[in-house]
Structures are given as C-alpha cells and as structure tokens.
Amino acid sequence: MASNYLSNSALKAINRIGDMMIPRNGEFPSFSEVGGIAYIDDLVSYAPPADIKDLNLLLTILAFMPNFVLRWLLNRMENSMESSGPLAPIFRMLDVGLRGLIFSCYYTEKIPASYTGKKPLDIIGFDLTRVED
Amino acid sequence: MYDYIIIGTGPSGGNIAHNLFKAGANILVLEAGKLMNKKTFPRTEADTSARLYWGGGIEFDTDAKMGFLRTRVVGGTSIVNQCLLDRFDDIAFNDWKAESGVNWFTNEQLAKHYDTVEHALALHTFTANEMNRNAQLFTQSCDKIGVKWGYLRKGQSDCAQERGNDCMACLGGCHRDSKQSSYAGYLRDDIAAGLNIQTETEVTQIVHNGNTVTLHALQQSKPVTFQAKNIVLAGGAFGTTKMLLQSGFKKQLPALGKNFSTHPQFMSFGLFNEEIHAYKGYFQTVASKDPNLRQKGYKLENVFAPPISAAMLFSRTGAYHQEIMRNYTRMTCIEVAVRDENAGEIKVDNKGKLTIDKPFTAQDRRRRDEGRELIANILTNEGAKKVYASPFSVGLHLMGGSVMGTDSAxxxxxxxxxxxxxxxxxxxxxxxxxxxxxxxxxxxxxALAQKLSDQLIGANHGI
Structure with missing residues (x-):
C-alpha cells in the first residue's frame, strides 16, 4: 500500500491508531483488517498542500510514539470536549481530525477486494438505496 | 468589462446570476468550487466530505468546540442541505428591524419576492404517509407530551420514494436533480444556455477603483484578474466577509466580521428495541412547530446522520463505540437547533486563514440544555432504552459578518x-x-437575492 500524499510512516500511524480506536471485537473487524486505508488518497488529495504537510508531520511523530503514550494521547483527545486550558482546543482538533480519517476509511463502500469478511457498513445494517434515472 | 461579476453560486448568487442572465446583462459568475452534476456528485459519505466542503469536511471555531460545514461547489450550500424552505415569521423580522434599523424587514415588504422564488421552484409539503419510523416516534411522543409539531416543506420535484430511494444519499448532492438547489433550480439550464461561469476560481482581493472594481483571484492556483462595473458578493457569511477583510475594508467598516451566528445544532440519539432504520426514505419530514419553543429560542428537528457522521458525533472509540454502531439501525435522533446570540466574529489571520470566534453564551447554553432535556423526555416517553446526547455542536447556517443596517458604524x-x-x-x-x-x-x-435582482434590473431599465 502506498500513497501519493502520505509517507509510509504516516500510513503506519493511521493503521496503529485505527486499531486502537476500532479493534477486532465480535463481528467487527479491526481497522487495519478492512484495509480501507488503501483509498486514503481519495480523501487527502482534496486538502490544501499545507494541511497535507502538517498531517504528514503529525502522523510521523505519532508513528514513533510507544503504545502507552499513544493510548494516553488518544484518551486525552477523547475526553477533550469538557477540558479547558490552552491545549484543549488542540486536543479537540486532533480528536476530530484523526477520528474523521479513521472512520472515513472504515465505514466506507471502498474496501479492497482482498478483504473478504463482512463489511462494517453491512455489520451496522446501512444499506442506502439510490434510485437513479 | 462586465456589467456585473457575481462571486458565489449558492442560494443568493445562483438566484442573482439567473435573474441578471435572463435580463440580458453582461455578467460573469465566479465560483471557488467545481461544477458537478447528478452524474458526478460523490457517491460515498467520505468522498462528500472531502470533495464538497472547505477544510476537507469541517472547519472549527478557535476553541474547537463547534464545527462549521461550508461547501465549495457550484450551487453552494443548496447542494448539500435538505432544502427546507420556510418564510420568516414576525418574530424574526421584528428582531432584524430592531437590530438593523432597516424598515423593510417585514413579511409584507418581502412577500412578492418570496412569491417569485416559491413560484420558480418545485415545493413539497410532507404528509403522514411519508414519515419514516423515526418521524412517527417523534410525532407520537410530541402529541403525548404536548409539543406542537408540523410537516416540513422541501424544495424537491421527484424523489422516487415509491421506488425506494433514500434521500440521505442527496446530502452529497442530489443524484436525481430533484432537490431544488440553486444549481438544479436556476444555474443548470442557464449554463446550458451560455451563462459565463468560471469555476475553481477563488477571489483573493477586491480593489475598488471608483466606477469599476478589479478582482484578483486564483484559478486552479494561477493568478487571474477580472474587472467589472459592479460586483455582487455572494460567498456566504465566511466567504463574503473573508473577501472584504483580506481586501482591507475593515478600516472603513468597523463592524466587518462581527455579529456572526449559526444556529448551533446538538443531536441526541435514542436507542430502541425495535428496528427503526432512521436513514431510510425521507429522513427529515417533521419538526417542532411550537410557539412556546419559538419563544424560548430553540426548535427540535427530527433528523438522522449517515454512519461516519454518526460515529463522529458519539465521541468515543473502542468497544463502547462499536456497541453504539452495532445499534445504528435501532437509533432515532432529534436535534435541538439553538437560536443563538450573534456574539461571534469572523477574522482573517496574517496568513490569510479564516479564524472564527464563536462564544457560546449563557443564554445559548440555557436554550441548548432546555432543548436536550425536552428531547430526552420525548425519546424516553416513546420507549427509548437509552439516550446519547452528542457533545459536539455543528453550525450549518452561517450568518452575519457583513450585516445589513442603517448605521455604518x-x-x-x-x-x-x-x-x-x-x-x-x-x-x-x-x-x-x-x-x-x-x-x-x-x-x-x-427572497433577498430576488429583491436585489429586481433592484438592479430596475435601476438599469431592464438591462
């Protein structure tokens, strides 16, 4: 898997964080098992170049964090809505940004053919009908 | 040299461009987004966020507690909204008059402009047999509790409900051209008839030269310049205000950027034992229409969210998140939309980026909390086992920043x-x-765009 916009370290970070946010659990496959990250360029390519640069930098830093630090950070982000102080807005933006990437690559119709399990959208029962003519 | 350059193609710019084009004016329309149509609108929720919105999906206030959804596509907001079309009431216009000093802010004065717009679009008021289960539970519970509700009126022509079409799909642009966006309602046919429109063109500076105006813009990252006798700014609260701010008009116009409001929306989900499938069919057909709630400053909307958005709203990950998402089809949803104070301010930083200050005032919080409490009552009254109130607020209605008034201060x-x-x-x-x-x-x-169109066409003797 490669991206025209994100480095290999950044992609690894997304898979690591994705598996922490969405681990394998019952009928839910883990984030990395599904492999929706293969289509991440479809999402990132529309972002301004400066934002992509910042995202690469952030994800590369996260990629080298030990698991326990990363888990602490994710927990801090997840509980940031009620937090105050100068860092709280940064944690909130990180939270929405990372969850946005992860959920967009997971609850998606775009899944590689190599994944043969039940798709997350099927598991939650989402079956949108689009009548086109 | 154009007679008019119209910047933006949403509900305002689309209407004005249409009227001036039909009147024969020499016009140019500029739009920062791409031209898409029913064949090319995104087909997935993730692609919708990435392709149709500024900021790759969401922009934040400086405190990052509120997210704003702002579109970048021909048709603007009207491409992605639910096209719910209501006239204002006397409460709204009286408050506008009091704040602005503008005496024509009345239903009577705007009636003919409302009439013109309504006549041009296909409108549909929902009926009982068009409600999905989410709406049925909402209305049943409102009836028991004593909250008045009503059917919504939407701009749509043919949503193919009898063939099972789900309107949630049109949140990424209507794939049937049924929704009466400014593209489907006005611009599509005008573009086919030769309307001069340049897309992917973001205006970066306005230079006023007395009798003419020069616009500097980036067109797919390349600098371009346009000149016109008149310009119409129709980029919405953020777009229009940003263009004026970065062009240096703040010096003469101290109120520029101020008085921003957004109707913050807070969604609560109710978990039921039965299958609801709230995303199916017409997913938004009813809302509260209660004079008491109107007086209190909030309303309740019976809505739902597609999976990625729903996952975002719950704010949690891991097993807790999966447990919620496993119950996606057994959820209902109601949101409280707060009539917020216009305490926000739109600014541009030294790098040219928008920054939005949007304090959530004590009155705003009180309205949100009252609304949430009422929603919890409505949901539990009808049998919800659990109620999840999302901590996030979203601003879809971006208003103010370049407000109208009689006093230039x-x-x-x-x-x-x-x-x-x-x-x-x-x-x-x-x-x-x-x-x-x-x-x-x-x-x-x-309706306001129609009023301006009539004014411009009248001033130029039909152009």
Missing amino acids: KSVVDPEFRVHGYKNMFVADSSIYPNAPGINPSLTIM
Whole structure:
C-alpha cells in the first residue's frame, strides 16, 4: 500500500491508531483488517498542500510514539470536549481530525477486494438505496 | 468589462446570476468550487466530505468546540442541505428591524419576492404517509407530551420514494436533480444556455477603483484578474466577509466580521428495541412547530446522520463505540437547533486563514440544555432504552459578518444591499443577516437575492 500524499510512516500511524480506536471485537473487524486505508488518497488529495504537510508531520511523530503514550494521547483527545486550558482546543482538533480519517476509511463502500469478511457498513445494517434515472 | 461579476453560486448568487442572465446583462459568475452534476456528485459519505466542503469536511471555531460545514461547489450550500424552505415569521423580522434599523424587514415588504422564488421552484409539503419510523416516534411522543409539531416543506420535484430511494444519499448532492438547489433550480439550464461561469476560481482581493472594481483571484492556483462595473458578493457569511477583510475594508467598516451566528445544532440519539432504520426514505419530514419553543429560542428537528457522521458525533472509540454502531439501525435522533446570540466574529489571520470566534453564551447554553432535556423526555416517553446526547455542536447556517443596517458604524451593508460607501459593491447573502432568525435561512436568502435582482434590473431599465 502506498500513497501519493502520505509517507509510509504516516500510513503506519493511521493503521496503529485505527486499531486502537476500532479493534477486532465480535463481528467487527479491526481497522487495519478492512484495509480501507488503501483509498486514503481519495480523501487527502482534496486538502490544501499545507494541511497535507502538517498531517504528514503529525502522523510521523505519532508513528514513533510507544503504545502507552499513544493510548494516553488518544484518551486525552477523547475526553477533550469538557477540558479547558490552552491545549484543549488542540486536543479537540486532533480528536476530530484523526477520528474523521479513521472512520472515513472504515465505514466506507471502498474496501479492497482482498478483504473478504463482512463489511462494517453491512455489520451496522446501512444499506442506502439510490434510485437513479 | 462586465456589467456585473457575481462571486458565489449558492442560494443568493445562483438566484442573482439567473435573474441578471435572463435580463440580458453582461455578467460573469465566479465560483471557488467545481461544477458537478447528478452524474458526478460523490457517491460515498467520505468522498462528500472531502470533495464538497472547505477544510476537507469541517472547519472549527478557535476553541474547537463547534464545527462549521461550508461547501465549495457550484450551487453552494443548496447542494448539500435538505432544502427546507420556510418564510420568516414576525418574530424574526421584528428582531432584524430592531437590530438593523432597516424598515423593510417585514413579511409584507418581502412577500412578492418570496412569491417569485416559491413560484420558480418545485415545493413539497410532507404528509403522514411519508414519515419514516423515526418521524412517527417523534410525532407520537410530541402529541403525548404536548409539543406542537408540523410537516416540513422541501424544495424537491421527484424523489422516487415509491421506488425506494433514500434521500440521505442527496446530502452529497442530489443524484436525481430533484432537490431544488440553486444549481438544479436556476444555474443548470442557464449554463446550458451560455451563462459565463468560471469555476475553481477563488477571489483573493477586491480593489475598488471608483466606477469599476478589479478582482484578483486564483484559478486552479494561477493568478487571474477580472474587472467589472459592479460586483455582487455572494460567498456566504465566511466567504463574503473573508473577501472584504483580506481586501482591507475593515478600516472603513468597523463592524466587518462581527455579529456572526449559526444556529448551533446538538443531536441526541435514542436507542430502541425495535428496528427503526432512521436513514431510510425521507429522513427529515417533521419538526417542532411550537410557539412556546419559538419563544424560548430553540426548535427540535427530527433528523438522522449517515454512519461516519454518526460515529463522529458519539465521541468515543473502542468497544463502547462499536456497541453504539452495532445499534445504528435501532437509533432515532432529534436535534435541538439553538437560536443563538450573534456574539461571534469572523477574522482573517496574517496568513490569510479564516479564524472564527464563536462564544457560546449563557443564554445559548440555557436554550441548548432546555432543548436536550425536552428531547430526552420525548425519546424516553416513546420507549427509548437509552439516550446519547452528542457533545459536539455543528453550525450549518452561517450568518452575519457583513450585516445589513442603517448605521455604518454598526453594519457593513446598507438597506439597498450596497457595502456602505461603495455604490457598485453589493451583498445579498447570509452574511447580511443582522442576527439569527431561528428559522431555516435558505428561502429568505433567495427572497433577498430576488429583491436585489429586481433592484438592479430596475435601476438599469431592464438591462
């Protein structure tokens, strides 16, 4: 898997964080098992170049964090809505940004053919009908 | 040299471009987004966020507690909204008059412009047999509790409900051209007839030269320049205000950027034992229409969210998140939309980026909390096992920043839609809203655009 916009370290970070946010659990496959990250360029390519640069930098830093630090950070982000102080807005933006990437690559119709399990959208029962003519 | 350059193609710009084009004016329309149509609109939720919105999906206030959804596509907001078209009531107009000093802010004065817009679009008021289960539970519970509700009116022509079409798909642009966006309702046919429109063109600076106006823009990252006798700014609250701010108009217009409001929306989900499938069919057909709630400053909307958005709203990950998402089809949803105070301010930083200060005032919080409490009652009354109140608020109705008024010290645009002191620079989009009306803003944006169109065509003797 490669991206025209994100480095290999950044992609690894997304898979690591994705598996922490969405681990394998019952009928839910883990984030990395599904492999929706293969289509991440479809999402990132529309972002301004400066934002992509910042995202690469952030994800590369996260990629080298030990698991326990990363888990602490994710927990801090997840509980940031009620937090105050100068860092709280940064944690909130990180939270929405990372969850946005992860959920967009997971609850998606775009899944590689190599994944043969039940798709997350099927598991939650989402079956949108689009009548086109 | 164009007679008019119209910047933006949403409910305002689309209407004005259509009217001036039909009147034979020499016009150019500029739009920062791409031209898409029913064949090319995104087909997935993730692609919708990435392709149709500024900021790759969401922009934040400086405190990152509120997210704003702002579109970048021909048709603007009208491509992605539910096209719910309501006239304002006397409460909204009286508050506008009081704040702005503009005496034509009345239903009577705007009636003919509302009429013109409504006549041009296909409108549909929902009926009982079009409600999905989410709406049925909402209305049943409202009836028991004593909350008045009503059917919504939507701009749509043929949603193919009898063939099972799900309207949630049109949140990424209507794949049937049924939704009466400014593209489907006005611009599609005009473009086919030769309307001069340049897309992917973002105006970066406005230079006023007296009788003409020069626009500097980036067109797919390349600098371009345009000149016109008149310009109409229709980029919405953020777009129009940003263009004026970065062009240096703040010096003459101290109110520029101020009085921003957004009707913050807070969604609560109810978990039921039965299958609801709230995303199916027409997913938004009813809302509260209760004079008491109107007086209190909030309304309840019976809505739902597609999976990625729903996952975002719950704010949690891991097993807790999966447990919620496993119950996606057994959820109902109601949101409280707050009629917020116009205490926000739109700014541009030294790198040219928008920054939005949007304090959530004590009155805003009180309205949100009252609304949430009422929603919890409605959901549990009808049998919800659990209620999840999302901590996030989303601003979809971006209003103010270049407000209309009689006093140039407190407003940006005069009662004839001119930027104070500039006879050939007009604004008629949601940025001129003096304060939050508490009612879906789209129809009134179009009615105001119609009023400006009539004014411009009349001043030029039919052009």
